[in-house]
Amino acid sequence: GENVEQHPSTLSVQEGDSAVIKCTYSDSASNYFPWYKQELGKRPQLIIDIRSNVGEKKDQRIAVTLNKTAKHFSLHITETQPEDSAVYFCAASDDKIIFGKGTRLHILP
Amino acid sequence: DAGVIQSPRHEVTEMGQEVTLRCKPISGHNSLFWYRQTMMRGLELLIYFNNNVPIDDSGMPEDRFSAKMPNASFSTLKIQPSEPRDSAVYFCASSWREAGELFFGEGSRLTVL
Numbered sequence: 679g680e681n682v683e684q685h686p687s688t689l690s691v692q693e694g695d696s697a698v699i700k701c702t703y704s705d706s707a708s709n710y711f712p713w714y715k716q717e718l719g720k721r722p723q724l725i726i727d728i729r730s731n732v733g734e735k736k737d738q739r740i741a742v743t744l745n746k747t748a749k750h751f752s753l754h755i756t757e758t759q760p761e762d763s764a765v766y767f768c769a770a771s772d773d774k775i776i777f778g779k780g781t782r783l784h785i786l787p
Numbered sequence: 788d789a790g791v792i793q794s795p796r797h798e799v800t801e802m803g804q805e806v807t808l809r810c811k812p813i814s815g816h817n818s819l820f821w822y823r824q825t826m827m828r829g830l831e832l833l834i835y836f837n838n839n840v841p842i843d844d845s846g847m848p849e850d851r852f853s854a855k856m857p858n859a860s861f862s863t864l865k866i867q868p869s870e871p872r873d874s875a876v877y878f879c880a881s882s883w884r885e886a887g888e889l890f891f892g893e894g895s896r897l898t899v900l
Contacts, residue, residue: 720893723891727888771886774832778829
């Protein structure tokens, strides 16, 4: 079955700097790669997703890149703000959605 | 739509008791997923349904866990008997399709003493 590895588990960046979270997946049949943000005590919510026919997607300060050959995908957050502090989960899916273990992002003032 | 509705929000029970968690998906969504979240293991997929039919239950930890979806608007996850290691937040999520945006409920926090 699918296995998703996510790094780093914790990331601290200065406010205004960029943050990058990386994931790898194992199942070459996976074709959908969403990213979820979970604030403390809340439910996960989708922030951006990408399908396998696209190499990059951007939405304001966040972007996702996908390398299907290497089975890598990454989340990039630019100009980080305090409200970006949360846990971020990557996921991969062919039918069922399998999540990485999450990255706790701290934005330092 | 009110979103995915889960109940109870919090459950504290003693080891050996039966626990039933409930979920009402968003109307019109065809897929329903049960996830378990712990600090150590993250978000684990337990089981998912498509058009009320269980498609993959390979994530169900053991026979103590069972899930049903008798109709398009209701699903249950049952643990019998419960054990302390079952303590976690259980999320239900629904989606228009299998590989599509998941809409999560607020979760059911289970504590087994």
